Amino acid sequence: VRIVYNNESIFFLFICYDSEPEKIEARLTPRHRISSSDNVRVYIDSYYDRRTAFQFAVNAVNVQEDVLWTEDTRRDESWNAVWYSQVRQLDYGWVAEIEIPFSCLRFGGGQRFRTWGLNLTRYIQRKKEYVQWRMIPESEHGFFVSRFGMLGGLEGIKTPYRLEFLPYSTVQMQDNEVLQNDWTRNLGLDLKYGPTPGVTLDLAVNPEFGTVETDEEQLNLSPFPTYYPEKRPFFLEFQDIFRTDIRLVHTRRIGKPLGNVINPTTTILTGGRLVGKTESGLRYGLIEAAADEERYYYLDHDGDSEFDSGDEEPFRELEDIPLEYRDSAREEFLEPRTNYLVGRLLKEYGDGSSLGLIGTAVNRHTRHPDFDSNRYAYTGGFDWDFRLNHTWMFAGQLAGSTVEGGDGAKQEGYGLKLDLRKFTGEHFTYGVGYDTYSDDFNVNDLGWIYGNDYGTHRLDSFFQYRDRPHKNGIRSYNISWRLERNWTDSGLEELLGKRFGNRHNLNFGPYTGGSLSSAHGMISGSLRFMNYWNVYFGLWRSIDNSQDPYRAAEDYDFIFRYPKGFSYWCGFSNDYSSMLNISVNQNIGSFRDGERWSGSIRLRLRPSPNLELMFEPRLDRRSKFSDFSEIVELEEESAPDKVLAMRDTRFESYVFRTSYTMSNKLDFRLFAQYTDFHSSRYEPLMLGPWEIESPLDARST
Numbered sequence: 001v002r003i004v005y006n007n008e009s010i011f012f013l014f015i016c017y018d019s020e021p022e023k024i025e026a027r028l029t030p031r032h033r034i035s036s037s038d039n040v041r042v043y044i045d046s047y048y049d050r051r052t053a054f055q056f057a058v059n060a061v062n063v064q065e066d067v068l069w070t071e072d073t074r075r076d077e078s079w080n081a082v083w084y085s086q087v088r089q090l091d092y093g094w095v096a097e098i099e100i101p102f103s104c105l106r107f108g109g110g111q112r113f114r115t116w117g118l119n120l121t122r123y124i125q126r127k128k129e130y131v132q133w134r135m136i137p138e139s140e141h142g143f144f145v146s147r148f149g150m151l152g153g154l155e156g157i158k159t160p161y162r163l164e165f166l167p168y169s170t171v172q173m174q175d176n177e178v179l180q181n182d183w184t185r186n187l188g189l190d191l192k193y194g195p196t197p198g199v200t201l202d203l204a205v206n207p208e209f210g211t212v213e214t215d216e217e218q219l220n221l222s223p224f225p226t227y228y229p230e231k232r233p234f235f236l237e238f239q240d241i242f243r244t245d246i247r248l249v250h251t252r253r254i255g256k257p258l259g260n261v262i263n264p265t266t267t268i269l270t271g272g273r274l275v276g277k278t279e280s281g282l283r284y285g286l287i288e289a290a291a292d293e294e295r296y297y298y299l300d301h302d303g304d305s306e307f308d309s310g311d312e313e314p315f316r317e318l319e320d321i322p323l324e325y326r327d328s329a330r331e332e333f334l335e336p337r338t339n340y341l342v343g344r345l346l347k348e349y350g351d352g353s354s355l356g357l358i359g360t361a362v363n364r365h366t367r368h369p370d371f372d373s374n375r376y377a378y379t380g381g382f383d384w385d386f387r388l389n390h391t392w393m394f395a396g397q398l399a400g401s402t403v404e405g406g407d408g409a410k411q412e413g414y415g416l417k418l419d420l421r422k423f424t425g426e427h428f429t430y431g432v433g434y435d436t437y438s439d440d441f442n443v444n445d446l447g448w449i450y451g452n453d454y455g456t457h458r459l460d461s462f463f464q465y466r467d468r469p470h471k472n473g474i475r476s477y478n479i480s481w482r483l484e485r486n487w488t489d490s491g492l493e494e495l496l497g498k499r500f501g502n503r504h505n506l507n508f509g510p511y512t513g514g515s516l517s518s519a520h521g522m523i524s525g526s527l528r529f530m531n532y533w534n535v536y537f538g539l540w541r542s543i544d545n546s547q548d549p550y551r552a553a554e555d556y557d558f559i560f561r562y563p564k565g566f567s568y569w570c571g572f573s574n575d576y577s578s579m580l581n582i583s584v585n586q587n588i589g590s591f592r593d594g595e596r597w598s599g600s601i602r603l604r605l606r607p608s609p610n611l612e613l614m615f616e617p618r619l620d621r622r623s624k625f626s627d628f629s630e631i632v633e634l635e636e637e638s639a640p641d642k643v644l645a646m647r648d649t650r651f652e653s654y655v656f657r658t659s660y661t662m663s664n665k666l667d668f669r670l671f672a673q674y675t676d677f678h679s680s681r682y683e684p685l686m687l688g689p690w691e692i693e694s695p696l697d698a699r700s701t
Helices: 323-328
Strands: 002-005 009-017 039-045 053-059 064-070 074-076 084-090 093-101 113-124 129-132 149-155 162-174 182-194 199-205 268-277 282-291 294-299 329-335 337-348 354-365 376-388 392-404 410-422 428-437 456-467 474-487 499-501 517-529 534-542 546-548 558-562 566-573 580-591 594-608 611-630 642-663 666-684 696-700
Touching: 009 039, 009 113, 039 093, 053 084, 053 093, 323 329, 611 666
Parallel strands: 499 558
Antiparallel strands: 002 009, 009 093, 039 053, 039 113, 053 064, 064 074, 084 093, 113 129, 113 149, 162 182, 182 199, 199 268, 268 282, 282 337, 294 329, 337 354, 354 376, 376 392, 392 410, 410 428, 428 456, 456 474, 474 517, 517 534, 517 546, 534 566, 546 558, 566 580, 580 594, 594 611, 611 642, 642 666, 666 696
């Protein structure tokens, strides 16, 4: 490797000697997805903080990949930079030249001489051989950036000027039973500016996130919403600064879905994001965003004060309605104008320790009579991560929240999370954790925590052993064990007198006080053979009966108590670099007071070096469990809204992905999913002349 630099960039020349150059493997894949290819990588810790690094990789056909490393070992593939590379295959191997403009990196100013952290690697695909300039052995598992070597002698590097802007225009057409031949247009601008080498400012006006890959549909039978990760580039760069143990920030709350086709999501008017770091190790971050008020109008022909999608036409603006009908138009209010604010400070120390502060604010501005959301929601927290002897860590966070509802009622709560663990070692890692949240702790206007309606406490412990014997056909294996116990507050007055039960016994007696609890243990492991086939397995078993107040206790005189459950799973996969990669998974066990079976097969075919096809069918069956079900209205009968009955569900999902790469700068990708959900309710468990409304079928593509 040869390294040179000038006033704008640093250059790396890799000379990769190979005794069998005809066997060099390289696939033309989409950018950011180098796989099954010979490649070289440059890792630069330009902050020289032993925590943050920028990775630049290129394979033998010049496919690029860049990655941001934070917190020493956390990999963020969403980071993107503009840099340059060229490769050439020769009769003695291949060579790669990489140019990295200083504008891609982050570093402090005012220094004449600089020292950066550095590591250089080469990967030889046919040998599965990974060569490092500064080797990081398995015995130092849990470390990465902090183990880099040093690059010195950098002199006179000037502060680079960084400015990127992306204007765009979008056109969208909808044609369905609600909107016929409906066209919408939008203009916007994204801007990225680096006033200093260690600071990045992102600004967006009418940001457009339609190019982000859609989420896969999932089956969720819990009383809580489904969590989906952030995918929008505007929120992703250096997102680790806003990440804390208690999830006070989940940026997908900004521009959230509204659940209708007229206004599918709230409109983000403007957004700003500032992240930076000083030479003393103080990191800071700020997010500010404003979402517009959402409403639509319709002509209420039948006078029922409800919008009927098949018979009544919706209008996005009052001005869209013919003048003679405007006075009789009805308004459907969806969401008020909302402002989101996040502030973060994090002090990092040389041994990997850190101390941080975070605060969030959500303010909604409206006096509309149909407004029923929180008027404001504030959270704040203090977090720490102390590293001891480069082996142990003691991390935690204390947070509080205050919320004012639409009715003016205020709610204040707290959360605490503690974690003590041995995080590194060649063979053994282990630890214990505890967290607790009060019943009034509410962060869900901008964060994500559910399941603490009755207060929650959790105590868990884990142990893991790993080894790499490289003999008897086994390359590596690991075994882990975990115990966990959860319980609520005691003396839950709102539950007093409600009876415990399940499908086997509808009356175990009433709740008279004390905590509701559940506990389980789990053991799992994986095995990798010398031919890179993989096998994994696991067993989950509840230790006592689980008591679940969330599904029925609020509306019905009932608290579910499930019998001791179990679940075991196993699967296998062949070498990922094979032309045909197969992965088979299955899970069998209990679900609540019933049964569950799920399985999937993933097939990945690469018929040519630049074409990849992936197909994954999944099936999830849950049967013979109890759930509350709506009943058919009965004349002259006094009937409850819902009764407890038996239920079966079946969820089928078929996922197809393909990528066709035309060059190292141009590729075509397709994602498609078809789902089929069937639910049947039968055999009422409560006495009475009930008829159950069933079955339910839902399909989507």
